[in-house]
Amino acid sequence: MQYHSGGGTDGSSASATTTTTVASTTTPSTPKTFVACKVCGDKASGYHYGVTSCEGCKGFFRRSIQKQIEYRCLRDGKCLVIRLNRNRCQYCRFKKCLSVGMSRDCSSVVRLVLRFGLANPMSRGVRADCNGNNERNPMVTDLESCSNTRSGCTLGKVQFDCSRATPCPLLVACADVDPPDGGVDSVNGNPTEP
């Protein structure tokens, strides 16, 4: 997804003539080409860190994992994260990023596989993210070659270090994820705790 635009259409407001299509059906929300960021609801710019997100949340998450800053909420840790106030609380924004499935080196497929195991339909379904929402996934084909052991995780050619000494950030991220629909948390004997 790219939204460069570049100026093409001009007719400010009420663009004159053809196309337009207006809001079409009555649907009060999401007109058409609008894809919402899973973190704040702003317009998403693509698939970043495993989640459909906007440029802002993408950049914020990148910065957060680069320099390992420790955020802290000045309130109750339950701040609402929406476009208009997403910058109010970094702690809650980052928490939201993790909760929707953002992670550094893993695609959502990896996350799902690690969480549910290869055998779980949830993983194969690949069409769903941690919240059970449909989502396109580019790494479907690699699924078959994925393995997850206690010492490390491998997905295709990518290998992740999940040694106990340094828990894979991926697992940490998954730890906070709200139990997906079924609440299935079986996981395939995967070390989720320290």
Add this chain to the structure above:
Amino acid sequence: MQYHSGGGTDGSSASATTTTTVASTTTPSTPKTFVACKVCGDKASGYHYGVTSCEGCKGFFRRSIQKQIEYRCLRDGKCLVIRLNRNRCQYCRFKKCLSVGMSRDCSSVVRLVLRFGLANPMSRGVRADCNGNNERNPMVTDLESCSNTRSGCTLGKVQFDCSRATPCPLLVACADVDPPDGGVDSVNGNPTEP
């Protein structure tokens, strides 16, 4: 949290490579690049809290919303707020701040204006969202008539060259758009008194 201001008002190259009409950005006999604060008329230093304003009004507004001070007018509540006497009545100054649209979360109003166009009510309606009411993201629709890129900004048919230009000529242009006086608050009767 945001910071900086660097040379905010640097003016400099205001080259406006316009396409179609609107040759130079008007201002045939303007001192230079003086942009007035919408609250007091002093020289604005940027877009603060959703409004083109000066450092003084910016700081004043910040302080006002931080510690929720209750101001009170010693007169009739209709003091004129201009640079020379803006410190005479805090009540009326704050009231003016609100009336011109200052709000804590409106920093992105510019983007919306750029997206929807100055004439589109959507751009003005944004202020309603700042109170958390209309959380639904307004940045939908296909009114992509405006774009703002680093190399150039487009507003309707006018194109500005804002590459490395500080500040972006388009932002400066936006400054004079909103009717400086009454009417502004029409949208949602939003700005009330303190």
Add this chain to the structure above:
DNA sequence: AAAGGAGGTCACGAGGTCAG
């Protein structure tokens, strides 16, 4: 070649500072 995501860039503005 085309697509698209990770990471870098840097103007911009929120919030802090502290003489005045």
Add this chain to the structure above:
DNA sequence: CTGACCTCGTGACCTCCTTT
């Protein structure tokens, strides 16, 4: 309290790289 000045997080855009 005020406001000129400062710091540095933010996000739209860019480049580079990997995958189709």
